[in-house]
Amino acid sequence: MTALNEMKCEACQADAPKVTEAELAELIRMIPDWGVEVRDGIMQLERVYKFKNFKLAIAFTNQLAELAEAEFHHPGILTEWGKVTVTWWSHSIKGLHKNDFIMAAKTDQLLEN
Numbered sequence: 102m103t104a105l106n107e108m109k110c111e112a113c114q115a116d117a118p119k120v121t122e123a124e125l126a127e128l129i130r131m132i133p134d135w136g137v138e139v140r141d142g143i144m145q146l147e148r149v150y151k152f153k154n155f156k157l158a159i160a161f162t163n164q165l166a167e168l169a170e171a172e173f174h175h176p177g178i179l180t181e182w183g184k185v186t187v188t189w190w191s192h193s194i195k196g197l198h199k200n201d202f203i204m205a206a207k208t209d210q211l212l213e214n
């Protein structure tokens with residue numbers, strides 16, 4: 102099976118299906134460092150990345166911005182001194198799509214470069 106971080110996002114359609122509970126259970130195991138949050142009824146994937154300082158946090162943020170533009174799928178990002186909180190969900194369906202798991206895996210891959 103293709104690894105999540107090798108997959109490409111599909112275009113965000115308003116009628117795209119949210120992941121089922123079974124798909125969620127399978128996909129979340131592939132991104133073990135990510136948690137599931139629910140905010141205003143919207144399920145989201147979230148991970149906090151730690152860095153030595155603000156400059157490294159900003160550099161990671163900029164890399165993530167490039168990735169989001171390349172896939173045209175965009176995260177929530179909170180960049181602080183030594184910390185970047187990344188949140189993925191699909192605005193168009195107000196919930197989680199497989200795209201969000203792909204992007205979480207690709208986000209982790211940024212640290213490997």
Ligand SMILES: C[C@H](O)[C@H](O)[C@H]1CNC2=NC(N)=NC(=O)C2=N1
Nearest residue numbers: 113173174175176190191192193
């Ligand atoms: C108009 C709409 O915002 C765009 O089609 C894209 C942009 N990036 C996106 N990013 C995310 N996370 N979800 C979306 O639904 C989404 N839609």
